[in-house]
Amino acid sequence: MKTHISSIKLRQNDSDSCQSVMGARQSSEIFKNKESKGILFLKNRQKFSQWDDVLLGKDPRSLLKRGMNYISFRLTEVQKLNFSHNQLKEVPSEMGRLTRIVVLNLSGNRIKSLPKEIGQLQSLKVLFLNMNCLTEMPSELNHCKNLEVLSLSHNFITHLPCIYSELSKLKKLNLSNNHFAHIPIFVFSLKELDFLHVGSNRLENIAESIQNLTNLQIFIAENNNIHSFPRSLCLVTTLELLNLNNNDIQTLPDELYQLNRLTRIAWNPMDKGLHISQNPLAKPLPDLMEGGLDVLFNYLKDKKHG
Secondary structure (H helix, E strand, C coil), X not given: CCCCCCEEECCHHHHHHHHHHCCCCCHHHHCEEECCCCXXXXXXXXXXXXXXXXXXXXXXXXXXXXXXHHCCCCCCCCCEEECCCCCCCCCCHHHHHCCCCCXXXXXXXXXCCCCHHHHHCCCCCEEECCCCCCCCCCHHHHHCCXXXXXXXXXXXXXXXXXXXXXXXXXXXXXXXXXXXXXXXXXXXXXXXXXXXXXXXXXXXXXXXXXXXXXXXXXEECCCCCCCCCCHHHHHCCCCCXXXXXXXXXXXXXXXXXXXXXXXXXXXXXXXXXXXXXXXXXXXXXXXXXXXXXXXXXXXXXXXXXX
């Protein structure tokens, strides 16, 4: 009977079993198939973690001390694969054989580059590459037309291929904690984007093209060196969380009141609203902010029409 695996999480304390799991010689002795869910069990009955635990990264351990060449890529039915926190230094080209992969988590490793075969994962919807050693990304990723979530945070990336504009289904993009001097141009053509994180980079401005992101709900650009709040950002009226904390912004545009989905001045990083603290705002803006967002909006509205 053919076994279908939908989700795999690999961990250090499973490494001995993993050698046997991936070897055809002993596979029949190691695994039992649970027909109701298609989930595989190790000999000691330890169950692979469920998807929520995979994404949350609970209890991450280092598994593949010998690298991913250790694994057979014959598991073509796998849809969710978690290799996070495993000290991996490279991703083999054989990864491209997993054409049914929907979710791939490679975060928290030491990966410096990706093979061009990553573009063969045309079912891929979610890709986590945060906390690695990447300096660039392969242009072939643009073939992953179904990609909806891409996290590249905590790497050393300075630019991304313009051809990524073809990733038209992308909804969530995390580029924080890299070395970007500008928001990559292709980002402004991603019409479905509702989440964009570019915090902790080297940005000095936000391009006027930000107004093209008409579905953007969360925009985070904290911890940069942004000198001005662009008026065009006030046209993104879908925004519910706008975080520009810790920049070099001195004034706010009169049109800010148009962002009516921002419900308050927010201080907790996880709260919706306007985050604008730790900026050298000119008077009377700091005093107005103490009165709340309504007071600030009314002041700016009166200033514009007065």
